[in-house]
Amino acid sequence: EKDGHDWFMRKEIFEQPRAVADSLLGRRTREGALHLDEMRLSDQELRDVDKIIIIAAGTSFYAGMVAKYAIEHWCRIPVEVELSSEFRYRDPILDYSTLVVAISQSGETADTLQAIRHARTQRSKVLAICNTNGSTIPRESDAVIYTHAGPEIGVASTKGFLTQLVACYLLALYLAQVKGTRYGDEIAEVMSQLEEMPGHIETVLSRADDVYALAADHVGTRSVLFLGRHAGYPVALEGALKLKELAYIHAEGFAAGELKHGPIALIEQDLPVLCVVPPRGRDQLHDKMLSGIQEVRARGARTICLAEEGDDSITSYADVLVRLPRVPVLLQPLVAVVPLQLFACELATQMGHDVDQPRNLAKSVTVE
Ligand code: M6R
Numbered sequence: 001e002k003d004g005h006d007w008f009m010r011k012e013i014f015e016q017p018r019a020v021a022d023s024l025l026g027r028r029t030r031e032g033a034l035h036l037d038e039m040r041l042s043d044q045e046l047r048d049v050d051k052i053i054i055i056a057a058g059t060s061f062y063a064g065m066v067a068k069y070a071i072e073h074w075c076r077i078p079v080e081v082e083l084s085s086e087f088r089y090r091d092p093i094l095d096y097s098t099l100v101v102a103i104s105q106s107g108e109t110a111d112t113l114q115a116i117r118h119a120r121t122q123r124s125k126v127l128a129i130c131n132t133n134g135s136t137i138p139r140e141s142d143a144v145i146y147t148h149a150g151p152e153i154g155v156a157s158t159k160g161f162l163t164q165l166v167a168c169y170l171l172a173l174y175l176a177q178v179k180g181t182r183y184g185d186e187i188a189e190v191m192s193q194l195e196e197m198p199g200h201i202e203t204v205l206s207r208a209d210d211v212y213a214l215a216a217d218h219v220g221t222r223s224v225l226f227l228g229r230h231a232g233y234p235v236a237l238e239g240a241l242k243l244k245e246l247a248y249i250h251a252e253g254f255a256a257g258e259l260k261h262g263p264i265a266l267i268e269q270d271l272p273v274l275c276v277v278p279p280r281g282r283d284q285l286h287d288k289m290l291s292g293i294q295e296v297r298a299r300g301a302r303t304i305c306l307a308e309e310g311d312d313s314i315t316s317y318a319d320v321l322v323r324l325p326r327v328p329v330l331l332q333p334l335v336a337v338v339p340l341q342l343f344a345c346e347l348a349t350q351m352g353h354d355v356d357q358p359r360n361l362a363k364s365v366t367v368e
Helices: 008-014 016-024 043-047 058-075 084-088 110-121 159-179 184-195 197-206 208-216 232-247 256-261 285-298 312-317 333-350
Strands: 051-056 079-083 098-104 125-130 143-146 223-228 250-255 272-276 302-308 320-324
Touching: 008 016, 008 333, 016 159, 016 184, 016 197, 043 159, 051 058, 051 084, 051 110, 058 079, 058 098, 058 159, 058 232, 079 084, 084 110, 098 110, 098 159, 110 125, 125 159, 143 159, 159 184, 159 333, 184 197, 197 333, 208 320, 208 333, 223 232, 223 256, 223 285, 232 250, 232 272, 232 333, 250 256, 256 285, 272 285, 272 333, 285 302, 285 312, 302 312, 302 333, 320 333
Parallel strands: 051 079, 051 098, 098 125, 125 143, 223 250, 223 272, 272 302, 302 320
Antiparallel strands: none
C-alpha cells in the first residue's frame, strides 16, 4: 500500500506530479476558456466580490499566502489571509461582497469550520478548497473547488499542499477571466505553464538522492532557518513547519527582507540557512534575496540555496546549491517546496522518528 516506500509521506511526496496533473484535468473548455465545474457561484456573484478573505490553518494557511499574491496580481482584488483561529474571535469586517475562501485538506478542521460558520452569519459567501469529498467544510460552504490529491495519510501535508496551490491558481485565473482583468491568451499561457509543472516536479524528485545526502549531513542539527521572498516566503514557512513537525528541530521561516529588523541577530557560525531564491526577472526580487544571502553568509551561516537552473550569480554565495527548474515566480512554490519536504522527511527518518505519525499531532484537528 506504500508502493515500495518506507512511509506514506514519502509515497505522497512522489505522487505529487500525478496529483498536480489530476487537479488540472478538465479545467479548459474546447475553446480554451477556464471552467470550474463544481463552482456553484455565478459569474455575476463573483463579479460582485470586492474583497477576499482566505482562512486556513497550518500548511493550508501557507497555500493561502501564495493565493494572495496570485489573486492580487492577476485580478486586482484585495486579499487578506488569516489563520482561522484568529479570524473567528476578533470580530472581522464581513458583508455580502466579501468572498471568504476556506482552505482545508481534510475539510474537518474545527477552527476553519467555526470561521466559515461565522462568515455565513455575516452574509458572506464561502468557497471551500478541499481535498475530501463530502466533508463538513465543503458541505457548509456555498461553493467548492475540490483538489484531486487522493487520500493523504501522512500527518504532514505534502500533495495536499501542492494541489491546494493548484486550486488557488485556478481560482485566481478564473476570477481574472470573469472580471476581465486579464486577456484570455494571458490566462491560457499561465494554464500552459501550470500544465508543465508535473514534469518539473518530476525533475526535482529525480534528484532526491542529493537532498537525502544533505539531510544526512544535518542529523544532530539543533536549529535551521529558512528564508524566502514573495511567493518564496510561504515556502520558507512551510519548510520550517515540516522540519518542526517531523524532525522536532527548531526551525523558523522569515521573509528575507525582515532579516535586518531582528532575525539576523540569530545568525552564528555554521547555522544552516535554507534560502528559496526567486527566479531572475524584471523585478528586483532576485537581487534583493541575493544580498540577504550575502549578509547571513558574512556572519558565518551555512547557506543552502534553492535556485533556478542557469542562475550563476548565486554560485559563490551558496555552500550548497539545489537546482530548481526555471518557472515563473508565482508558480515557483510548486517546485521549491519539494526539496524541503524531502529534506524534512529524510532527516526525521534518519533520526529514527515516525514520519507518518509525528508525536503530539493528529491528521485532522477537530477541536478548537
Ligand atoms: O486539513 P487542514 O488543511 O484544514 O489542516 C490544516 C493543518 O492542521 C495542517 O495543514 C497541518 O498544519 C499539517 N500537519 C501540516 O503538515
